[in-house]
Every structure is written in C-alpha cells, then in structure tokens.
Amino acid sequence: MIKLAELKNFAKIFLTGIYENLERIIFGSERYTSLEMRKAILTGTVKIPKTVIEELCIGCEGCANVCPTNAIEMIPIEPVKITENYVKDKIPKINPEKCVYCLYCHDFCPVFSVFNEISPIHPRDVGEDYIEIDVSKLLQKKVEISEEQINKISSILSINLRRIIKDKS
C-alpha cells in the first residue's frame, strides 16, 4: 500500500516537473528549446510529423508484419491498380503509443530494401521532401540484392508482392 509520505513525494516530483518544463518553454533560451519549437508550442501550431508517404507506399504489409510490437495497422483504401497483377488496397498507420522506434519498418520496407528508393515509412518523421517516383515502374525495376536478402525480405511481404519479387530474382 502506498504511504502518504510517498504520495506527497510523487506529487512534489510531478508538480516540479510541470513547473520546470513550463519555465523552460517560456523563459528558456534556444540552448534548451529551439526558438522555432518554442514559438510553435506557444502559438499552438506544433506540426505532427508525417510517418508515411502514401504515394510511395505499395501497401505490401511488410512493415506491419515485421513490427515487433504490432504498432502498425493496415488501413483499407480505395484500390489502386499499380501493375497488371498488383493492386494496392491498404496503407500503414503507426500507433506511436506502441512504437519502440526500432526502425525495422523503415529498413525492411521493400521500396527501400529491394528497390533502392527512399523508404515511404519512418516512425519519427518521414519528411516532406521526396522525389516523386512512379510506383508502377518501381515494381518493374531490376532487383540487385542477393538471393539470401530477397528470401529474408520476401518472408514478411504479402504473398502477391512476394511472388512478384521472387519472379524477378
């Protein structure tokens, strides 16, 4: 059972933390908080970073399958025909409360690991500046990684994409 003294201590630490953080945000110099971030906090305009570039994602489910904490949910979308035999019908969404920032989703994503383009997923911030690529041409690109790597990556992909990649190797 928690004693009163422990509760008082806990409340003191909690309140001190709140006070120090507010003091840091309001009066701190850029040594503690960047001026840009301080301004965004004070004006309520903090931007939530983007974690998925939907246009680059091919909806293969690899990130969701490799995630060790099940932090990625595949959200259904209006189907988009990418090639004659491949349709994208879902895109990933990261739950930040479950993410442990291992970066497996980023590193195993076939757009990055197989086709050598930037990864369409990053748990912190995928960034806004990216080169537009034609995903239909992406799936026709020559695969230049070893068979061992292809086998490893293929094992986490949706069966449809696994077949496409295997056919190319």
Ligand code: SF4
């Ligand atoms: S592994 Fe990459 S391409 Fe596949 S669903 Fe995830 S982000 Fe999209």
Ligand code: SF4
């Ligand atoms: S970085 Fe987060 S979302 Fe990505 S695989 Fe690791 S735990 Fe899952």
